[in-house]
Amino acid sequence: PVPCGIFPVYSEFEAAVHPSNLATEPADQDAVPAVAEMEDMVGRDWIKKFDSKHRAKKFVGGRLVTSRLFVIKKVKRAKDKRGRWVEKTKKRLLLDLKASGVSAASVKCERVVLPRVLDVVFDGLELLKAQRRRRRSTSLRHLVLDFRHCFYHFPVAPKEQRFLAARLMNNWYVWVRATQGSRGAPLVSGRGIAQAMRLALSVAPLDRARSSTYVDDPLMSFAGSDLENNRNIAKVVFCLRALNYDLAYDKAQ
Numbered sequence: 001p002v003p004c005g006i007f008p009v010y011s012e013f014e015a016a017v018h019p020s021n022l023a024t025e026p027a028d029q030d031a032v033p034a035v036a037e038m039e040d041m042v043g044r045d046w047i048k049k050f051d052s053k054h055r056a057k058k059f060v061g062g063r064l065v066t067s068r069l070f071v072i073k074k075v076k077r078a079k080d081k082r083g084r085w086v087e088k089t090k091k092r093l094l095l096d097l098k099a100s101g102v103s104a105a106s107v108k109c110e111r112v113v114l115p116r117v118l119d120v121v122f123d124g125l126e127l128l129k130a131q132r133r134r135r136r137s138t139s140l141r142h143l144v145l146d147f148r149h150c151f152y153h154f155p156v157a158p159k160e161q162r163f164l165a166a167r168l169m170n171n172w173y174v175w176v177r178a179t180q181g182s183r184g185a186p187l188v189s190g191r192g193i194a195q196a197m198r199l200a201l202s203v204a205p206l207d208r209a210r211s212s213t214y215v216d217d218p219l220m221s222f223a224g225s226d227l228e229n230n231r232n233i234a235k236v237v238f239c240l241r242a243l244n245y246d247l248a249y250d251k252a253q
Contacts, residue, residue, distance in 0.1 A: 034069050037093045038168060046152045046177040056172040060162035064174075067100040069093060069166050094181045095166060102163045106183040112190040115212035120219055123210035127223035130207035141229050143220045145237065146248040147193060150216035151178040151185045153245060154192055190215055200239040204232040 041047045050056040057064055072092045080086050097103045124140055131138040147153070156164060156176055164175035164182065178185040197213050204222075209232050211220045220236065222229040240247060 034071055034093050034168060037071075037091065038069075038173060041093075041152075042173070044152070046175070048174045048176055050172045050174070051170070053167075053172055056165065056174055057162075060165070060174060061158075062162050064165045064172070065100060065102060065163045066165045066167055066172075067102060068096040069168060070096055092180065095164065095175070095179055097164075097181050097183075103181075103183055105163075108183045108187065110187055112186055112215065114214050115219075120212050120221065123212065123221050124223075127207065127210060127221060131223045138224055139226065139229065141222045141233075143222070143233060144253045145218060145220070146251055147216040147218075148246040148248040150189050150193065151180055154178045154185075154188045186215060193218070196240060196243050196245060199243065200236045203235045203239050208232055209236065 038047065038049075042049045048056075048059060050059065053064065070093075072094060074090045074092070075087055076090070077085050078088050095102075097106075120142075124142075128138070128140055154177065156178055161174050161176060164179055166173050178188055193213055193216055197211050197218055201209055201211050201220075208224050208228060209220065209222050211218050213219075220233075222232050224232070237247070
């Protein structure tokens, strides 16, 4: 994405490799466990599936640059519905854009700046100070509500879709949404989520609600009576849903 004045701009942001020099990575025929994950993303319309390379090239309007697929597994302990500790395995499917050279041919023009811990502390103190003037019983509440499948909310430019492709078994896949592993996805996501949080927080009074957003993890602070806090939380969450963002309610804290 081109600089928009949202985040600091790098002094030099030339691509290390020209896109015309990229080679095509061979297909990973051993990625059978990834088929279900791919079909799920096809069903969500995040990826386009083609039964031939010719049709895939026709869709993108040019030569395909395919990358290998690999799966990252993360095992963590969590409590089930009965309160027992169980191990849950989370799988994440990624494109190996480094091996195919797509990352080296990409330009990252801006650096995403994340809030500091003190920003959250100062927001809370300012909210409490504003509520103190009202001389009413108030409480400070924090809410962490992640954006689910954050990168996939944002589309890929049609002219860049040919660089986000893979072959699995006998099918060809083209990503039409931003994917993890690409250099531009965190920047595009950071811009979009920052705008969404500004819009959502605008429905609550400035002296009642604040937010610090860490890419796709917003930490929201609310001050007021229990009724006011519940009302403002509901308004912010409903606003994000009205913007069609998928939220991870099961991980909310």
